[in-house]
Amino acid sequence: xxSPYFAVPILxxxxxxxQLVGVVTQPDRPAGRSRNLAPPAVKVAALRLGIPVMQPEKxxxxxxxxxxxxxxxxxxxxxxxxxxxxxxxxxxxRFGCINVHxxxxxxGRGAAPIQAxxxxxxxxxxxxxxxxxxxxxxxxxLSQRALPIxxxxxSGSLFARMAPLxxxxxIENLPRYLSGNLVPQPQPEAGATYAPMLKKEDGILDxxxxxxxxxxxxRAMNPWPGAFFEWHGQPLKVHKGHCASELTAMIxxxxxxxIYDGLPAIYGGDNxxxxxxxxxxxxxxxxxxxxxxxxxxxxxxxxxxE
Numbered sequence: 001x002x003s004p005y006f007a008v009p010i011l012x013x014x015x016x017x018x019q020l021v022g023v024v025t026q027p028d029r030p031a032g033r034s035r036n037l038a039p040p041a042v043k044v045a046a047l048r049l050g051i052p053v054m055q056p057e058k059x060x061x062x063x064x065x066x067x068x069x070x071x072x073x074x075x076x077x078x079x080x081x082x083x084x085x086x087x088x089x090x091x092x093x094r095f096g097c098i099n100v101h102x103x104x105x106x107x108g109r110g111a112a113p114i115q116a117x118x119x120x121x122x123x124x125x126x127x128x129x130x131x132x133x134x135x136x137x138x139x140x141x142l143s144q145r146a147l148p149i150x151x152x153x154x155s156g157s158l159f160a161r162m163a164p165l166x167x168x169x170x171i172e173n174l175p176r177y178l179s180g181n182l183v184p185q186p187q188p189e190a191g192a193t194y195a196p197m198l199k200k201e202d203g204i205l206d207x208x209x210x211x212x213x214x215x216x217x218x219r220a221m222n223p224w225p226g227a228f229f230e231w232h233g234q235p236l237k238v239h240k241g242h243c244a245s246e247l248t249a250m251i252x253x254x255x256x257x258x259i260y261d262g263l264p265a266i267y268g269g270d271n272x273x274x275x276x277x278x279x280x281x282x283x284x285x286x287x288x289x290x291x292x293x294x295x296x297x298x299x300x301x302x303x304x305x306e
Contacts, residue, residue, distance in 0.1 A: 002078065006166070008042060013171050021052070022054060022071045023042060023054070025043050068089065090132055096132065100129055100167075101113065102114045104125060107122075110136060110137065111196060111198075118158070121216055124146050125149055129141070129173055130184065143182075198224070199225070200225040203227045204227075208255075208269040214274045236280070237286075238276055243272055244275050254271075260275055276289045
């Protein structure tokens with residue numbers, strides 16, 4: 001059970017080592033500017049591998065449960081599936097349900113742990129393989145492996161590095177779990193945090209925050225939902241930025257636009273600047289900050305970020 005690219009290496013690794021009776025993924029959804037229906041990455045991979053696919057709106061629906069029971073799995077592996085599993089599903093396989101989760105639990109429980117790690121300025125994250133229980137990522141742990149977060153990492157680049165790590169950790173530990181030689185250990189409650197599902201408004205840049213927090217939000221929201229602020233009544237997406245500072249008078253400059261080293265920049269709440277290296281105006285393609293300035297001659301005229 002999985003949906004985005006993060007789950008694809010896990011699916012492929014399982015297919016090399018075990019007999020897969022079926023794949024459950026999210027329904028096709030509108031995507032891109034055309035809003036045409038697009039299949040989840042896991043569906044594409046499953047069809048390429050010749051594995052039956054089911055795409056229920058809710059896994060608890062009777063038709064979906066009937067299909068699950070017909071497949072009669074010994075084990076269900078879950079990776080970024082996007083739906084809550086109820087006890088009827090958790091208790092169906094004789095070996096239960098195993099989740100490959102993108103954080104070092106109990107830190108980062110929930111739907112968006114990779115983005116949360118960047119937002120919080122964590123120096124590392126990792127993969128946890130756990131046996132699922134009815135709680136939200138509260139089940140006992142089989143194995144964990146840490147991964148450093150590089151200064152320039154986006155959620156997209158972290159996803160790309162963590163996906164094969166998740167597959168590797170799962171395949172290493174499944175044989176011992178299935179043989180009974182690896183017993184899941186309860187999670188500690190100390191240090192537990194929650195990373196809820198992202199919404200589009202999570203991408204809004206609030207220039208009352210320090211520039212360092214704004215820069216982390218730019219990286220955390222890349223590729224989705226994208227960090228943005230309002231410019232001439234339209235959202236201006238920021239795909240890449242960096243922090244800069246210079247000596248200033250002790251006055252409040254939050255939200256003041258300026259040109260810094262030939263690039264558009266905006267002061268944050270701590271009088272340091274978020275310099276915009278790559279932006280995307282509404283309805284247009286992404287472009288370097290310097291190219292954006294060529295068509296935004298009023299960038300540094302006013303102080304209010306309109």
